[in-house]
Amino acid sequence: MVKVLSAAAAGGCIYFAWPAYGWGGVAILHLIAISLFLELVNFIIKKTHGSRRKWETVYKSGILVFVIMALIFTYGYYNMHQIRKTGYRITSSKFQEGETLKIALMSDIHLGVTMQAQDLKNWCKKIQRQDPDIILLAGDIFDENTKREEMEQAAKVLGNMKSTYGVFYVYGNHDSNQYVEKPEYRSEDMRQALKEADIHVLEDEAVLAGDDICVIGRKDAGDKDRKSLKEIMKDVPDDKFYLLMDHQPGDLKENNRQGIDLQLSGHTHAGQIWPTGQLMELMGVNEINYGYRKTGNLQTIVTSGMAGWGYPIRTGGHCEYVMIEVTAP
Known part of the structure; x- marks a missing residue:
């Protein structure tokens, strides 16, 4: 028996x-x-x-x-349902005395796992009250669990956020629903919903935000059509503050060589289930698991994200949105 x-x-x-x-x-x-x-x-x-x-x-x-x-x-x-604010204050020689850039960074919401569109709306209001100059969405805002109606509602919510330079979005590895046979919506549908909400979707593109800031958005590292950063930057103006969004935190040495000032990424969830994040960094799967690192002149910040993927459990790290203040030295 x-x-x-x-x-x-x-x-x-x-x-x-x-x-x-x-x-x-x-x-x-x-x-x-x-x-x-x-x-x-x-x-x-x-x-x-x-x-x-x-x-x-x-x-x-x-x-x-x-x-x-x-x-x-x-x-x-x-722990998964406790979202905190994490703040960074960094300096750049490209800023003059008295100049400040306040960045709001949101990533890895994976809408539909633990956060719904109404929850997102409430968090957007909290972030909005902090008067960001620019709002950056670093990928995996949506995933395979996101219903089409939720995706469209969330796009409007995110697009309604106000800032000096607007809202910018890069794709993560889950946004395009590539891991399911019958997705709720196509990547093109999501792109269209974001653009209709006045969100700038950057796919291996560089755009000016104001006179002195160049925002560069990469396709996800898993995209086979992804361009090199050197190719993307060949026509960008000189002497700008180069702000790079790349969902997966990699290529730090190359990004430093290309003159990037600040790289913002997500993807790792800071190791959603302990100790996966530490193991991934130890094995070199992720160059940086979480937080701040300086590589030459490149400053990198990796957020743990506002939620998690797959299941509403987080035993590694915490959930967060990030506020970054860039000033002169």
Whole structure:
């Protein structure tokens, strides 16, 4: 009977874990990790204290695994729904004394997972009250879970935000619905909705914002038609403040060589499930997992995003929108 139950449990684990990035897969991976951790704890207790009846009763019952997993998921659910403001103050020699550029950065909302269009509207109002000079949307605002109606509503909400230089958007790897066979809408539909909302969609393009700021928006790094930054910048004016939006935080050395002053990215979620972010950075999958870095004259800020992908759990990092103030040294 025990063997039958064990086989059934194993079969259930395989079934639910098959979509590795879904709820089942995340739960099973946590189950395995916690079980291995408790095995280590049990080994240490036996070696240092010998047999302990109360501990062995609880340990062998298996209940500790599920209690710990429930606590982790409860925290992860709570953490996913807490959005904070993160501020940076940086300097550039291209700014004169008294000049200031206030940037609002939003990324990785993945509309439909934990945030709906009405929630987004409320957050946009909070950000608007901080009087940004420019509003940047660094990709994955939408994804495979976003309904077409939600996408269209959100485009209007984002387009209604007011700033000196406007709202600029770059695609992330999920925006174009490339990971599903039957998407709710096409990439072209999203692009049209954004443009109708007066949002500047940049796809390997450089545009002037005012007299002194050049905003450069890249196609996602996974796009096979993506141009090189050198090609994009061949006709840009000299002596501007070069502000680059690239969804995935890469190519930092090359971007520095091309004279970029500030790069803004998202994508990593700061490691939505701990410790994936740290592992990705350690293995070189992401050049930077989260926060600020200076590479030569290039300053880079990577946001953890306002929400998460796939499931409403975040055990790594936090959710945020970012306000950046650029001033003279």
